Amino acid sequence: MNYFLTYTVYVLILSVLMGISTWKLFKKMGYSPLFAFIPFYNYFIILKETKHPKWWAVLSYLPIVGPIMMSVFHIYLMKKFGKTLFQHQLLTVILPFIYMASVNYSKDAEVEDESTNDLFLTDEEKNTKKKDTFVGSITFAVVFATIIHVFVTQPFGIPTGSMERTLLVGDFLFVNKWSYGYRLPMRPVAIPFLQGTIMDTGEKGNPKDDPKSYVDAVKLPYERILQFNKPQRNDIVVFNYPQDSVHTAIDRKDPYVKRCVAVAGDTFEMRAGRLFVNGKPEKILGDQEEQHSFIIETGSEIDIKDLFKRLEYISIVQVDSESPYFQDKIVKYKINPKNTVYVMQLTDKRLQAIKSLPQVISVHEDILDKGYAAVAYRDAMRTKIDTTQSIYPINKPWNQDWYGPLKIPKKGDVVTINQESLPMYQWIISEYEHNSLENKNGKIFINGKQTNQYTIKQDYYMMVGDNRDASLDARFFGVVPEENIVGKPMFTWMSIEGAFNDSGASFQADGWRIRWDRMFKATNTGEANKTSYWWIAAMILILFFGWEYFVKLFRKDKKEENL
Numbered sequence: 001m002n003y004f005l006t007y008t009v010y011v012l013i014l015s016v017l018m019g020i021s022t023w024k025l026f027k028k029m030g031y032s033p034l035f036a037f038i039p040f041y042n043y044f045i046i047l048k049e050t051k052h053p054k055w056w057a058v059l060s061y062l063p064i065v066g067p068i069m070m071s072v073f074h075i076y077l078m079k080k081f082g083k084t085l086f087q088h089q090l091l092t093v094i095l096p097f098i099y100m101a102s103v104n105y106s107k108d109a110e111v112e113d114e115s116t117n118d119l120f121l122t123d124e125e126k127n128t129k130k131k132d133t134f135v136g137s138i139t140f141a142v143v144f145a146t147i148i149h150v151f152v153t154q155p156f157g158i159p160t161g162s163m164e165r166t167l168l169v170g171d172f173l174f175v176n177k178w179s180y181g182y183r184l185p186m187r188p189v190a191i192p193f194l195q196g197t198i199m200d201t202g203e204k205g206n207p208k209d210d211p212k213s214y215v216d217a218v219k220l221p222y223e224r225i226l227q228f229n230k231p232q233r234n235d236i237v238v239f240n241y242p243q244d245s246v247h248t249a250i251d252r253k254d255p256y257v258k259r260c261v262a263v264a265g266d267t268f269e270m271r272a273g274r275l276f277v278n279g280k281p282e283k284i285l286g287d288q289e290e291q292h293s294f295i296i297e298t299g300s301e302i303d304i305k306d307l308f309k310r311l312e313y314i315s316i317v318q319v320d321s322e323s324p325y326f327q328d329k330i331v332k333y334k335i336n337p338k339n340t341v342y343v344m345q346l347t348d349k350r351l352q353a354i355k356s357l358p359q360v361i362s363v364h365e366d367i368l369d370k371g372y373a374a375v376a377y378r379d380a381m382r383t384k385i386d387t388t389q390s391i392y393p394i395n396k397p398w399n400q401d402w403y404g405p406l407k408i409p410k411k412g413d414v415v416t417i418n419q420e421s422l423p424m425y426q427w428i429i430s431e432y433e434h435n436s437l438e439n440k441n442g443k444i445f446i447n448g449k450q451t452n453q454y455t456i457k458q459d460y461y462m463m464v465g466d467n468r469d470a471s472l473d474a475r476f477f478g479v480v481p482e483e484n485i486v487g488k489p490m491f492t493w494m495s496i497e498g499a500f501n502d503s504g505a506s507f508q509a510d511g512w513r514i515r516w517d518r519m520f521k522a523t524n525t526g527e528a529n530k531t532s533y534w535w536i537a538a539m540i541l542i543l544f545f546g547w548e549y550f551v552k553l554f555r556k557d558k559k560e561e562n563l
Contacts, residue, residue, distance in 0.1 A: 003184055003223030010188070010218070011061050014070075015039045021101035025081060028111055043073045050076040059143070063188035063220070064150050068143055074100060082112045146192040150185060153177060153490065156238060156255055159500040161315055162465035162472065163257060165289040165347055167236070169313070170499035171492050171518065173257070175238045179488035181227025187249045190214035196244075196252045207246045214252055222250060222483045231260045231461050231485060233277065234285055236524050238486040239463060242432065243388060243477045250483055257489065258463035258473050259288075264410035268462045270403035270475070273367050275464070286528030291315075291345040293366040293469035295333060298340045298359040304507050311353055313497050315345040315470065315505045333364040345470050345504075366469065367401045374399035392478040393423035400468070400475050408479055413456040417444050425454065432481040433457045458482045470504050489523040493537075 019037030026036040029049055036042050044057040059069040071093045078084075078092050081103060091099040103109050149155075158171040167173075177183070191198065194213035202209030231237050237260045244253035262268040262277050269275075273292055275282040284290065307314060319326055321337040330337055339361060346354060355363055368374070373396065376389035391398050398404065409415065415425060422439065429446060430437040433456075438445040446454060460479035465471025474480060495518035498509035519534035 003221050006220050007188075010220075011039050014061070015042070017097045018042055021097040022077065022104050024104045025077065025100075025109065028109065029080070043070070046073050046077050046080075050080055052076065059147075062147075063185035064190050064192060065143060065146050067189050068139070068146070068192070071096065072139060078103065080111060081109050142192065149193060151177070151182070154486070155493070156257065156489075157499070158257065161345065161470055161502055161504060162467050163236070163259070164291050164315065164345065164467040164470075166259075166287065166466045167257065167489075167492075167523070168495065168497070168515070168518070169502055170496045170515075172494040172496075173238075173489040173523065174491060174493055175487045176490045177487045178226070180229055180231060180485050181224040183251065183483070183486070184220065184223045184225065186220050186222065186251045187214040187216065187218065188220060189218045190252075195255065196247050212247070212252075214249065216248065219249065224483075230459065230482070231263060231488075233260060233263055233266075234283065234288075234526070235260045236489055237461070237463060238489060239480050240484045240486060241477065242480055242484055243427070251486075253484070255486060256463070258465050258471070260461050261464045262408050262462035264408050264459035264461065266408050266462070267405045268403070268408060269405040270401055272370075273365065273401040273468060275468075285526040287523075287526055287530065288466060289347045291347050291467040291470070294344050294346050294351065294354075295329060295335070295364045295366050296342040296344055296354060296360060297333075297335050297362040297364075298342065298357070299361055300359050301340050302342070302357065302359055305510065308507075308510070311350055313502075313509050314350065315467075315502055317343045317504070317506045319343055329366070333362070335362065335364075345467055368399040370402040371397045372399050372402075373397045388472075389476065392474070392476055395420070395423045398475075403475055406462075408462055409456045409460045411456055411459050415454055415456065417446075417452055417454050427478060428456070428460070428481070429454055432483070461485075491520055491522045492518050493520060495519055 015037055019033075019042070022042075023033035023036040026042075026045065027033045029045070031045055035045055040057050040060060043060040044054055047054045047056055056069065056073075059065055060073065062069070074092045074096050075089050078088055078100065083089075083092070083103060088099075153174050153176055156173050156175055158167050158169055158173070161169050191213045196213060197207050197210040198213050200207070200210055236257065238255055238257045240250055240253035241256050242253070247253045261275060261282060267278050269277075269279075301318075304316065307316075319341050321330060321335065321339065321341045326341075329335065335341060340359075343366070344354065351363070354360060373394075374391040375394055376386040378384040378386045385394060387394065391400070391403070409425075409428065415421065417425060417429075419439075419442065422444065426437060426439075429435050435446050436448065443450050444452065459482045461482070462474045463480050464473045464475065495515035497513040497515055498511055501508050516534055517532050519532055520537045521530045521532050
């Protein structure tokens with residue numbers, strides 16, 4: 001069933017429930033009982049009778065916003081019939097159609113006269129009215145913000161260093177949800193502003209036992225509208241992590257941000273840590289700052305604080321050169337184990353600054369050996385593969401520095417399915433394109449039929465971090481389906497060094513520091529020198545919040561002049 005048909009069914013079900021639970025109340029307000037069953041118009045009548053803006057009715061069935069607005073409208077209706085106490089409002093929100101039905105079918109439900117002048121209200125009634133006005137203002141502020149958040153643009157924070165130093169840990173972005181066509185919400189009943197879970201209530205760091213922020217049973221299929229563009233090579237893209245095992249809803253999976261390095265139909269390859277697309281070296285944009293992993297051998301410890309001050313925050317791990325896990329590097333790069341050794345993620349510019357330090361003895365770019373398969377295991381016996389940390393696909397002798405060539409699947413491609421190619425396509429067939437897939441006795445069955453071919457149903461993309469040796473990206477979790485694409489970052493609205501800890505570093509930022517030069521700079525322009533407009537944004541905010549004060553001040557001065 002397609003998106004709009006499923007959506008219509010939900011609206012009709014809610015309208016029938018609304019009608020069954022309120023038709024007598026509509027009759028007592030002087031309307032035909034049938035109007036209680038008509039979508040949108042039923043709420044239009046409620047708003048008209050309770051003297052609220054009638055256009056609010058258009059918000060009543062919108063995904064995520066709709067449930068909030070419907071609760072507000074139900075409360076308005078119950079107040080019309082004298083149900084003004086807190087417990088009445090709580091029951092209206094928690095058990096809307098049940099509680100409204102109990103009022104609807106009761107014998108004493110009558111429309112209350114609201115013509116009483118404020119002069120005749122008691123102090124308690126006046127206070128209640130003020131509280132209702134305040135709560136209403138807060139509610140509609142939340143609703144307005146939710147509309148922007150759901151239907152226009154969404155803020156995202158950068159908690160990891162996978163895009164350093166193009167995007168920094170502690171950057172906060174606004175993402176345009178219409179860049180590649182608007183993906184309609186798939187879980188229409190949800191708590192606003194929360195992505196997947198409400199809070200970490202169970203085992204720390206394990207989201208599988210945390211309460212979800214959405215109702216998973218109420219679901220809509222994938223649909224994208226007004227898609228005039230698709231991700232292009234070099235775009236920085238926000239998408240939902242494809243192999244998120246916690247959330248079945250695509251739009252509720254964890255958001256990731258990476259660079260789209262290859263699009264559907266391209267051939268992607270890594271050679272000695274350098275990226276190639278269709279056999280050509282990647283084009284480095286002006287605002288793109290790639291990092292690679294280097295092993296730094298020093299005669300004494302580096303003053304990290306001084307280094308941070310001169311180069312800004314830098315990802316550094318001090319390693320134990322006598323550790324058995326590091327012995328192959330000692331041999332490979334001929335490092336003296338008595339010296340101090342660091343692993344750093346560096347851009348070319350920062351590499352030159354590190355080389356100039358007097359303590360530095362040797363510098364080696366840490367490139368994995370060709371033919372080494374980067375496969376991780378969940379147990380010491382190496383029987384359970386950790387697919388999230390292993391290279392994709394797991395049956396290839398590839399790693400993050402020597403990868404491919406891999407042809408990115410394109411809609412309409414007919415691919416051969418056998419025991420060799422199955423690890424590359426099994427997740428695409430079963431999870432992304434929602435088919436049943438079985439591998440029995442060396443034979444492959446798709447939707448119950450034995451086959452050796454499959455036709456790709458959507459476009460896929462290769463998303464890779466600019467921090468090439470410290471990025472969990474498509475080289476590990478595989479190609480990203482088009483349905484997982486959220487949008488394109490517009491600008492960095494805030495940047496705070498120290499806002500998040502860098503889990504891949506031994507040293508952390510010393511406190512918080514606002515990076516003013518990064519605020520309100522546009523992303524995805526490709527330009528090396530982008531102007532920061534944070535001061536213009538600050539002026540707009542001052543005018544926005546101070547406008548009412550200045551208007552009142554002006555009116556006060558004018559009154560005094562007239563006196």
